[in-house]
Amino acid sequence: MAHAELARELTHEARPYHHGDLSRALILAGRRILEKEGPAALSLRAVAREAGVSPAAPYHHFKDKGDLLAAVASEGWQELGEAIVKARGEAADARHGLNEIGFAYVTFARANPNLYRLMYDTACDQEDMPDHAKDESSGWGQVRASLLAVGMDPGNELELKLATIAAWCAAHGVAEMVGFKEFGPLKQALGGEAALVRAILDHLGIYARHVRHEPSA
Amino acid sequence: MAHAELARELTHEARPYHHGDLSRALILAGRRILEKEGPAALSLRAVAREAGVSPAAPYHHFKDKGDLLAAVASEGWQELGEAIVKARGEAADARHGLNEIGFAYVTFARANPNLYRLMYDTACDQEDMPDHAKDESSGWGQVRASLLAVGMDPGNELELKLATIAAWCAAHGVAEMVGFKEFGPLKQALGGEAALVRAILDHLGIYARHVRHEPSA
C-alpha cells in the first residue's frame, strides 16, 4: 500500500476516490503528528489532511475523534507490551527480569512521550484496561510472571496484585517525572537519562524487594 | 466581594462595568469548571461566561488561555504544599512524617484529579518548577527535611536528591494510577481507596527504606 502511495505521489497521479486502507493511514498519520508536532496539533482535520482526505472521511472509520485516538493509543499499548516481553526475554535471569521490565517501560514512555501521555489518558476513562493489557503476554502478565519467578507466593493473590500495582505505579511515576527539566543537572551528573532512570528505579527498589528467597532458577 | 455579587444577583442589579477582581474570579471559575465539568469543558469562553464577562475580557488579565490555566495550576500547587506541611506537622514522629507526606500528596491529587492533571501538565513544559516548589515550605523541601530527620546523611547531596525524586515519582505514580477502574475490586477488598493507597505506598516502601539508624528524635 505504501508502494502504491509513493508511486502515485511521484507520478503526480491523483489519489483514487477510495483510499484503500484509510483507517490504518489515519492511525499512522495521527501518531506521526502527535510525535512530531505535539498534542496541540493533533486535530482530526490535521490527521485527515495528512492522509490526503476530507475532514469528514475519518467518520466512516471511527465514530469520534476520541475513537481514533483510542486506536492510536491501543497500538501504543501493543508496542509497549512487545518491548516488555523482549526486555524480559533478554534479561540474564528472573531477578533481572523485573528490573528490565521497569526499565523497558520507562524507556518506551520516554521515547514516545506524547504517545505515552495519550495512552495513559485514554486508559484513564476506560472502564477496563485495554484487552491486550490483560493476558499473559501483556505488561501486567509479565510483571506478575516475573514476581512469581522471583519467589513470590502464588497462593497470596492479594499480595501479588499489590506488588504488581506497586511496580506499575513506580514505572508510571518515573516515566512521567524523569523528563522534568529540573532534573537536567542530575542526569548529567549521572551520565545520561538512562542512568537516572535506573538509579530511581533502584532507589524505589520495587523491582528487587520481592527477592527474598533465591529464585528457583 | 462574594457578598456584593450575591446581593447584586438577588436584586437583579446589573454587574458594574468593572468587575472588581476579575482575575481571581476567572481563576475560581476555571477551577470550578475543571472540577465539575471536566477538562474538555474548560474553555476560555466558558470561564468568561461563568464569571459573567465577555470572551475577550480575560485577555486583560492573562496573556493566554495557557496563562490562566497556569495560574489555576499554581494555586493548586500552593494548596498541595499546604496540605503536605499540615500532614507532616500532624505526623506522630519523623518516621511517620514521610508516610504522611506521601499519603497527603496522593489524597490531594485524588480529591482534585482534574486539577492535579492540569498541575502536572503545566509543570511539564515549564523550564523550572514553580517557585513555591523550591523553598523549604514546599513539598520538595518537606520531603527533603523528612529524609534528613529520619537519618539520611546531609552530606550526600546526590543520594538525598535521588531519594527525594524517587519519593516524588512514587507519589505521582500512585496518585495517577490508583483511580483506574480496574482496581475497584481490590479497593473494596481492602476497605476503600485510602487503604489501597496506603498499601501501595507501603509496598513501594520508599517512605520507610531510609530509616536505617533510629531517627535522632
Add this chain to the structure above:
DNA sequence: GCCGGAATGTGAACGGTGTCAAGATAATCT
C-alpha cells in the same frame, strides 16, 4: 473639581475545530 491617560470592559470579526447531513463515486454482490 476636572481632565487626561491608564486600566478594564464590550462587540464584531478571523481562522481553526469537531461533527453531521446530503450527495457523489466506487466496489461488490446477485
Add this chain to the structure above:
DNA sequence: AGATTATCTTGACACCGTTCACATTCCGGC
C-alpha cells in the same frame, strides 16, 4: 447489468482562541 453497500466530498453549524477597534470607568496631577 443493476442494485446495494461502502467510502469519500461538499457544505454547513456551533464552538473555540485570539485580536482589534471602541466604550466605560478609575485615578493621579492640575
